[in-house]
Amino acid sequence: MGYIELDETDRRQRVQGFGAAFTDSSCYLMAQMPAEARQQLLAEFFGAEGMRLSMGRTCIGASDYARSLYSLDDSPTPDPELKNFSIAHDRAYILPVLRQALAIQPELFLFSAPWSPPGWMKAGGSMLGGSMQKRYFAAYAQYFVRFLEAYRSEGVPIRAVTTQNEVDTDQESRMPAALWGQEYETAFVKSFLGPALRAHKLDTEIWLLDHNYDLWGRVMDQLSDPELAQFVSGVAWHGYAGDPQAMTRVHNAFPSKAAYWTEGGPDYTNADYETDWAAWGARFAGVLKNCSRSIVAWNLVLDEHGQPKIGPFDCGGLVTLDSHSGQIRRSGQYHALRHYARAIASGAQILGTRSTAAHVEHVAAVQPDGSFALLLTNQGPEQAVQVRFRDRASTVVLPANAIVSLAWS
DSSP states (O other), X not given: OOEEEEEEEEEEEEOOEEEEEEOHHHHHHHHHSOHHHHHHHHHHHHSXXXXXXXXXXXXXXXXXXXXXXXXXXXXXXXXXXXXXXXXXXXXXXXXXXXHHHHHHOTTOEEEEXXXXXXXXXXXXXXXXXXXXXXXXXXXXXXXXXXXXXXHHHTTOOOOEEESOSSTTOOXXXXXXXXXXXXXXXXXXXXXXXXXXXXXXXXXXXXXXXXXXGGGHHHHHHXXXXXXXXXXXXXXXXXXXXSOTHHXXXXXXXXXXXXXXXXXXXXXXXXXXXXXXXHHHHHHHHHHHTTTEEEEEEEESEEETTSOSOSSSOOOOOSEEEOTTTOOEEEOHHHHHHHHHHHHSOTTOEEEEEEEOOTTEXXXXXXXXXXXXXXXXXXXXXXXEEEEEETTEEEEEEEOTTEEEEEEEO
C-alpha cells in the first residue's frame, strides 16, 4: 500500500478559482430556457449549494461557438476611429446572462479573449484565419478599452484579458482565428495595449499566450523583456498539446507571473462523455500541481449536437441541454470540476506532497480558514492508500474510477 504525505510547510500558488466559458452559444441556449429553469441552472453552476464556480471566460466578438460571425466593430471599410464600435449584439442575451450569474456569485472573476480582431484589421480582411496588421495596433488597443468600459457600464466588470485566443494558429480559416507572432504580441502589449489600459485607469490584468503548453519557450522569451513584463500579470494556458510541467518551468523562472488554465472541454461524441470524471480529475490534479491558479472549462452549455457553432470541432458543454426535452445531461468533466470547486475554496493555497501511491493522482490545499483538503483520483481498480499528515495517518479505500475528497481542520 502506497502513501501520500502532506507537507504543510511547502505552500505554493493561491487558487483563484474554477469555472467555464460564457460563449455566445452557451449564453444563447441559457437565454432560451424558461426563467425558472435558467435560474436553477445558474445557481447549480455558481451558487453556494451548487458547484461554487467562481470564474468565467467571455469572448470579445465571435468564437467558434457562436451563432454567427461578428466582431464589435463590423465595417465594410477600415474604421480606425472605431465609429462603428458597438456591443449591441451582447446586450441581447450575453450580458443579461452574465448579470444573472453575478447576482448569484458577486465575486465572479470574469476574463475575456478575442478569437479574432475585426476583419478590416487583418491581412485578408476576414475574421476567419489570417493575421493582424501592425498599422491597426493603436486602434485595436482602443477596441479593448472600449469593450472594457462598455461592459463595466453594463454592470459586468472584466478582470483580465488576453491578446488572442490561441496565438499560434489560424485554424485553416475554418473559424474566427488569427495568427499573432511573438514579435507582434510583444509589441502590441508593451507599446499599445498596456499603455492604453494604464492611460484610461483600467485595472484589468493582461495575460499572455492563451494557448498550449508547448509554447512555453515563447513565453519565457517574452517575459524576459522588462518593457513587456511591466504590463503582464500572468500567462493563460491550454492543455491540448505539450505537458503541464511547462507552467512550472515558466513560473520558476518568473515567480511573480501567475499561471491560469483557461480552456479545455469534453467531446460530446465520446461514449464516456458522462462518465470520464476520473480522467478529468487526474488531469486537473496535474494542472494545480504545476502552478496554475485556475481551472476553467470550455462551453458551459451546448445542445445534444454540440451546437450552436460556426467552427469545425466536436466539443461538448460542461452540461448538455437537450433542445427538445429541455433535460440536462452532466458530463464527466462537470462531476470532476464540481469535486474540485467545492473542495478547494478561492484563496486556498496548494501544498507540496510526497507520494509512493501508484496510479493515484492527488492534490492538497490549505483553505483560507486554515483547514485542509486532499483530492484523490483513482483511474484504476479499487485500492487503499495511506494519507499522512503531521504525526497522524489514515487509510482510505478508493473505489475504482473515482474521485475522493477529504477535508479536515
